[in-house]
């Protein structure tokens with residue numbers, strides 16, 4: 001399979017994307033240059049990972065249900081009508097990945113957005129469209145120890161652009177912080193709230209260890225409620241017996257913590273070994289962080305049966321029987337193998353938040 005970073009997705013006839021109720025070749029997906037979301041950032045998205053387990057010959061999509069519940073919440077906040085239920089989104093995602101035939105780690109990006117080609121910024125009385133693509137993905141940021149800098153850019157407030165919604169336009173705030181960090185020689189930014197409390201990284205939540213206690217800022221600190229954050233809180237408590245507390249964190253606590261790590265779908269679990277040129281703990285990756293990294297990687301790859309509810313297997317028995325088709329390309333070869341798989345794919349014609357039009361479950365056009 002060609003390196004997805006070398007050829008833009010829009011030039012890949014061999015890749016399948018989902019756009020307005022149809023699975024189509026990626027090079028046929030067109031979005032107008034006047035699109036509202038392109039001009040104003042009026043869209044909500046998710047970032048989801050799939051992990052390939054070579055022994056099981058299975059690709060596991062991680063915590064789809066939680067990602068799609070959050071997408072629904074983001075859309076409610078942003079007045080974007082999403083024409084698919086959580087269950088339908090899960091089915092569309094599995095089908096999309098199947099059609100692309102990945103037998104390696106991948107990433108899925110669903111995006112619900114205002115599609116009108118008009119001038120004028122608002123959220124009401126506009127058309128909502130939905131698209132989804134998938135691509136191969138390795139590690140997003142270094143996982144052997146990050147050097148972070150506290151950003152001079154403050155995190156957007158709930159009454160500015162709500163951080164609990166994953167809104168496309170809000171990522172300019174993250175981009176300012178990340179750019180400043182990189183240009184100052186750091187690997188990643190840590191953002192503070194307007195009040196000066198620790199909020200999160202540019203695209204990650206943050207955890208600090210003090211003794212046996214793991215601390216992370218609460219939802220009121222303008223964080224995105226991360227799926228990985230929730231995963232780590234549960235694993236730290238259940239598997240390792242640590243106390244996990246959500247509480248307000250001061251900037252200077254970053255300088256005295258025993259361990260710090262960032263969590264996110266992209267970053268996974270990334271140890272922080274330095275903040276503002278001060279070593280975190282001993283300056284090496286801490287033992288609690290290392291334990292959680294190990295555990296997390298086992299869970300997402302389906303090596304811990306007790307967490308299998310968090311995983312959506314893409315291929316299942318059917319996929320293993322038709323590996324040949326999936327191994328090459330999905331766009332067309334996988335269609336036959338998946339013909340029996342009914343999906344509630346519908347044209348996205350909802351025009352206002354929460355309202356679902358054309359709600360009857362139908363099979364997508366092939």
Ligand SMILES: Cc1ncc(COP(=O)(O)O)c(C=O)c1O
Pocket residue numbers: 047174200201202203204205223224225226227228229263264265266
């Ligand atoms: C701003 C921000 N915070 C936190 C996260 C982590 O969220 P999750 O673990 O659900 O990927 C992300 C990742 O998308 C993010 O963009």
